[in-house]
Amino acid sequence: MHFTINGQSYEAEPDIRTSVLDLCREHLGLTGSKKGCDHGQCGACTVLINGRRVNSCLTLAVMHQEDEIMTIEGLGSPENLHPMQESFLHHDGYQCGYCTPGQICSAVGMLDEVKKGWPSHASADLEHVTFDDSEISERMSGNLCRCSAYPNIVDAIREVAAHSGEAALQPAPHPAEAGA
Amino acid sequence: MKTFTYEKASTVEDAVRDISVHGNFIAGGTNLLDLMKLQVMTPDTLVDISRLPLGRIEEREDGGLTIGALVPNSDLAADHRVIEGYEVLSRALLAGATGQLRNKATTGGNLLQRTRCYYFYDTATPCNKREPGSGCSAIGGFNRIHAILGTSEQCIATHPSDMAVAMRALDAVVITQKSDGDKRRISIHDFYCLPGDTPQIENVLEQGELITHIELPPPVEGAKHLYRKVRDRASYAFALVSVAGVVTMAEGKIASAALAFGGLAHKPWRNPKVEQALIGQAPSTRAFEAAADALLASARGYGSNDFKIPLARRTLIASLRELTGE
Numbered sequence: 001m002h003f004t005i006n007g008q009s010y011e012a013e014p015d016i017r018t019s020v021l022d023l024c025r026e027h028l029g030l031t032g033s034k035k036g037c038d039h040g041q042c043g044a045c046t047v048l049i050n051g052r053r054v055n056s057c058l059t060l061a062v063m064h065q066e067d068e069i070m071t072i073e074g075l076g077s078p079e080n081l082h083p084m085q086e087s088f089l090h091h092d093g094y095q096c097g098y099c100t101p102g103q104i105c106s107a108v109g110m111l112d113e114v115k116k117g118w119p120s121h122a123s124a125d126l127e128h129v130t131f132d133d134s135e136i137s138e139r140m141s142g143n144l145c146r147c148s149a150y151p152n153i154v155d156a157i158r159e160v161a162a163h164s165g166e167a168a169l170q171p172a173p174h175p176a177e178a179g180a
Numbered sequence: 181m182k183t184f185t186y187e188k189a190s191t192v193e194d195a196v197r198d199i200s201v202h203g204n205f206i207a208g209g210t211n212l213l214d215l216m217k218l219q220v221m222t223p224d225t226l227v228d229i230s231r232l233p234l235g236r237i238e239e240r241e242d243g244g245l246t247i248g249a250l251v252p253n254s255d256l257a258a259d260h261r262v263i264e265g266y267e268v269l270s271r272a273l274l275a276g277a278t279g280q281l282r283n284k285a286t287t288g289g290n291l292l293q294r295t296r297c298y299y300f301y302d303t304a305t306p307c308n309k310r311e312p313g314s315g316c317s318a319i320g321g322f323n324r325i326h327a328i329l330g331t332s333e334q335c336i337a338t339h340p341s342d343m344a345v346a347m348r349a350l351d352a353v354v355i356t357q358k359s360d361g362d363k364r365r366i367s368i369h370d371f372y373c374l375p376g377d378t379p380q381i382e383n384v385l386e387q388g389e390l391i392t393h394i395e396l397p398p399p400v401e402g403a404k405h406l407y408r409k410v411r412d413r414a415s416y417a418f419a420l421v422s423v424a425g426v427v428t429m430a431e432g433k434i435a436s437a438a439l440a441f442g443g444l445a446h447k448p449w450r451n452p453k454v455e456q457a458l459i460g461q462a463p464s465t466r467a468f469e470a471a472a473d474a475l476l477a478s479a480r481g482y483g484s485n486d487f488k489i490p491l492a493r494r495t496l497i498a499s500l501r502e503l504t505g506e
Contacts, residue, residue: 015183016183016184016185016186017181017183017184019213038217039214039217040210040214040280040281043278043280046280052254052283053279053280053283054280054283054284055210055280055281055284058209058210058213058214058281058284059209059210059213059284060186060206060209060213060226062186062228063188063206063209063228063230066231106279106280109279109280109283110279113254113279116258117258118254118257118258119257119258119263119270119274120274120279121271121274121275121415123274126263126267126270126271126274127260127263127264137414137415138414138415139279140279141278141279141414141415141416142277142278142279142280142281142416
């Protein structure tokens, strides 16, 4: 089988049952994507396929030989970090770091969805999305962080979104301040 | 996961011809692969339909939409024609799953999601849906997420889809192609089955029959749309109770009402008596309570899901208040 991952060509002959996640980790040495639940519940395995974020544990490698797969290794490198990686570092958007590659790939894919004008469950108006912290929380609900670094993850994503020109980004009021 | 033979279909005709008796079509695969990992589903063949030309949303001359079975849930929810004419469908899609799953999951596959009954997933326990004749572990077991309407002594599972609930409120039609090449048009109202004595049969599709499109009738003019989902957490959870509503008003009275319900039954639920209790009425708590009475007349709790009966009542009444501005 032939694969294109992070712009590089790979040949491999994995078992037909192999997921994109296991292909990357077990066959190609790309161990950045993490296996959390292996059932699409935690998001640690999130990669971008043709620019769209998906759970790599829930998709068969054999079905993606014609596609462009992007993993955390392809987004940036230690010498040349992606802005989302920089922002997670700056805001300390993790504790143990296990979910971080999935969080970052997911956040990059998510901001692209916002750029396309895609609404979410948090959008009051489906045609004119106002991007705020409640949108970030809703749109990132497929990525769990058991260290619960969520406030800093939201900070990190908000900063990248602001710099990439997303709509007005107002931090949501704290529930106590909002009288909730 | 049990191994399987993989085939990639290049045409719909290939796909319906190549599928084996114990085979499955695969497109998004987000539910199927999960169930295959657990060996709840063990197809001997997977026919990959993901590259078939069924990924478009097209307007029809009658003003309705034809949605290709492979349109991802994300794209369907964000389509401007869907948002403008069928907001309940966008809302239902966005209330389900996560961004990652919606990017992969397809319209056809969403209709065919399997139940999330814990016992269906647990191969160490009896389950009539997974292994007909073995018994139902949910009856007398943990059944907090289970059905209160249309159940049988064999199965009290619920259908998990949000999208399908909206499709019922919108009177969608499922278009299929059979292995002999014949096409069928199946009303969404006739598509799903109640568990009865055969809970393993969830819909009327025949062996090897492939969903190719879903048709929506023209939008209801002047309608207010709503999808209200009650769940255990704010995001990424299945519905305990959900209501899809499309309602029009005329001269202060309810002129038309299409109401479908999720989380209550083996299929997205719709009961004409609920709508009849409302049509021609001025919005009032009394009218809404009559509709809830009609919905829940035959409801039955199984212990841990007893709460769903009052929850469904309150959710319907709250939804009707919002839909009618009462």
